[in-house]
């Protein structure tokens with residue numbers, strides 16, 4: 001692709017087309033550093049099956065990759081911790097066992113950890129309906145049970161936000177700010193799962 005010769009490729013892959021549903025949507029995210037103007041990300045979507053095309057631009061402030069890590073320990077952490085999530089952010093919990101990835105269908109949101117867990121629960125319940133094997137169903141049921149416990153503050157877990165543009169944030173309850181870990185980047189090597 002011509003644009004990759006001067007834009008930096010952040011992501012390139014094939015995803016499901018929102019129009020025809022085929023796994024033939026070519027997605028490219030390219031970063032352009034334009035002097036005296038700033039950074040721009042170009043999102044390009046092109047479906048080789050139905051011909052759908054879409055291009056989007058995002059202007060960036062001078063921000064860097066940020067990772068936030070916070071241990072949810074009780075009900076107060078669940079109801080009072082706020083999560084600010086931009087479209088480029090990955091939210092995951094290695095111990096509870098979920099990951100919400102950035103991508104074409106990613107949505108930006110501001111919610112409490114409680115609200116986030118309800119989203120996770122909703123996704124899991126949809127997966128349960130779609131799942132065809134009994135083994136998979138029982139795994140999903142177990143996961144749902146764990147998320148319900150987490151919602152009641154009965155199952156501590158670690159919440160991690162990773163955003164290459166630093167536009168996302170975890171805000172702990174008042175007085176618990178010092179428990180929040182912030183890093184430039186938690187690499188997968190140092191992340192103990």
Ligand SMILES: [Zn+2]
Nearest residue numbers: 017020047050
């Ligand atoms: Zn298509």
